[in-house]
Amino acid sequence: MPAMLWLFICLGILWACFTPNVVLTMCSLLMIPLLFGLLWFEGEPPILLFACFMQWLQAIAAIFYCDFSGTTLADDLTVGGAKVEEATWLSMAGVMVLAAGMRLALLKRDKKAVLEARQEARQLNINRVLIFYLVSFVFASVINRVAFAMPGLAQPLLALGTLRWMLVYLLVYVVILQKRHYGVLGFAVGLEVVSGFIGFFSGFKSIFYIILMVLPASGMVIKGWRLLPTVILALLVLGLSIFWTAVKPEYRDFLNRGSGEQVVNVPVEQRLAKLGELAFSITPAAWKQGFEDLILRITYVHYFDLTIQNVPENVPYEHGQLWWGCIKQVFMPRLLFPNKAVLDDSARAAYYTGTAVAGADTGASIGIGYFGESYIDFGPVGMFAPIFLLGIFYGLIYRLFISRAKSKVIGFAIAVSILLFNACEIETSNIKILGGSVCVCLAMALFLRFGEQWLWNALTRQPGGPARRRKAKTETLKS
Numbered sequence: 001m002p003a004m005l006w007l008f009i010c011l012g013i014l015w016a017c018f019t020p021n022v023v024l025t026m027c028s029l030l031m032i033p034l035l036f037g038l039l040w041f042e043g044e045p046p047i048l049l050f051a052c053f054m055q056w057l058q059a060i061a062a063i064f065y066c067d068f069s070g071t072t073l074a075d076d077l078t079v080g081g082a083k084v085e086e087a088t089w090l091s092m093a094g095v096m097v098l099a100a101g102m103r104l105a106l107l108k109r110d111k112k113a114v115l116e117a118r119q120e121a122r123q124l125n126i127n128r129v130l131i132f133y134l135v136s137f138v139f140a141s142v143i144n145r146v147a148f149a150m151p152g153l154a155q156p157l158l159a160l161g162t163l164r165w166m167l168v169y170l171l172v173y174v175v176i177l178q179k180r181h182y183g184v185l186g187f188a189v190g191l192e193v194v195s196g197f198i199g200f201f202s203g204f205k206s207i208f209y210i211i212l213m214v215l216p217a218s219g220m221v222i223k224g225w226r227l228l229p230t231v232i233l234a235l236l237v238l239g240l241s242i243f244w245t246a247v248k249p250e251y252r253d254f255l256n257r258g259s260g261e262q263v264v265n266v267p268v269e270q271r272l273a274k275l276g277e278l279a280f281s282i283t284p285a286a287w288k289q290g291f292e293d294l295i296l297r298i299t300y301v302h303y304f305d306l307t308i309q310n311v312p313e314n315v316p317y318e319h320g321q322l323w324w325g326c327i328k329q330v331f332m333p334r335l336l337f338p339n340k341a342v343l344d345d346s347a348r349a350a351y352y353t354g355t356a357v358a359g360a361d362t363g364a365s366i367g368i369g370y371f372g373e374s375y376i377d378f379g380p381v382g383m384f385a386p387i388f389l390l391g392i393f394y395g396l397i398y399r400l401f402i403s404r405a406k407s408k409v410i411g412f413a414i415a416v417s418i419l420l421f422n423a424c425e426i427e428t429s430n431i432k433i434l435g436g437s438v439c440v441c442l443a444m445a446l447f448l449r450f451g452e453q454w455l456w457n458a459l460t461r462q463p464g465g466p467a468r469r470r471k472a473k474t475e476t477l478k479s
Contacts, residue, residue: 034096035053079302
């Protein structure tokens, strides 16, 4: 880890001694070097570390919220109830088990892929990558609309949207590695941020997450001044997230014209005008409230806490039925099984927590999350088995796409794009995690088989795959 991060952790542990949640705060901070030790690989995009870090944030945000509020976790009813401490400990342990599974899948991996990816990136034509990115941006926008109109094909169609983020990764990586055409990168960032803000959900963060993956992969984050771009980028994401949280209720009400549905019923120019109006009218008090709301939104132990209170006291353990049902769902594509039941996250949450939650009738979908579902299936000890296996699954996705790709830079881009949108949230249900991941992996495997060579030829200055060029270079050296 960077020395500055070690300093931050040491100071944090010292500060933890004076907080209301001493042990929890210390243990949460000590998880950071443990996660780095398991999942940081120099020169590689830290997508697996990032996935665990995001879930770590969801597990521990309530601790720091209570620390700054001057209350113990058990006494602060804002973040949970009677079992919130147990839910927090189990969530923290779950993140570590997930990381251990990821690390096991990466034993004896190919360490030369990083050097090959950098060599290949120098052969990519930035202008051609930009053109393909713009095409994929339009394609993904059309696909999203078609997918919601055709539920039977929604999942495979949405899986094709991964191609867009693969090209985003390639564009960012090539610009930073070749150290030129920063205007192209600025244009792409602006396009993604604007399109993210004018939508119903906070899609503006995705481009920044991709950049955060690329900076370490290009050697721009390790020490000294090179740490500065990462810090600035993280602060920018935080600031935009606070702004979005502060204006989100009023803005969404404007988008759906008060219908309460997750739809957009106003043209783009009016959306931009409304965002500008909200940006200039936001007050310091609204910023402060937005920050608090963001922390409470990030933390995701409340429904796990309610689940522990209700299971098994009122609802018995399911003994694997939730995960078994998840596996069966994966092998029953809706295209072939149109009558397959639709998962209602809110209905499942209401049943296992024993508490009424907002549902589809109010435009909301609230889930327990796969940690809570694993607990429902196997209890507070057995729950770690499926989490560990899921970690292995994520690690294999990262490993196999890099090893199977002829072009390692494309392999890294695909692995990051899959995991960034399928492995970073505790709140996601097991069906959505496994089903979405399997579907997108199949789509990207088909792309590797039939489209990788064509894309490489289109993006490079010279024809022929990377494997062929390496072979030709070797033969030239021998001669």
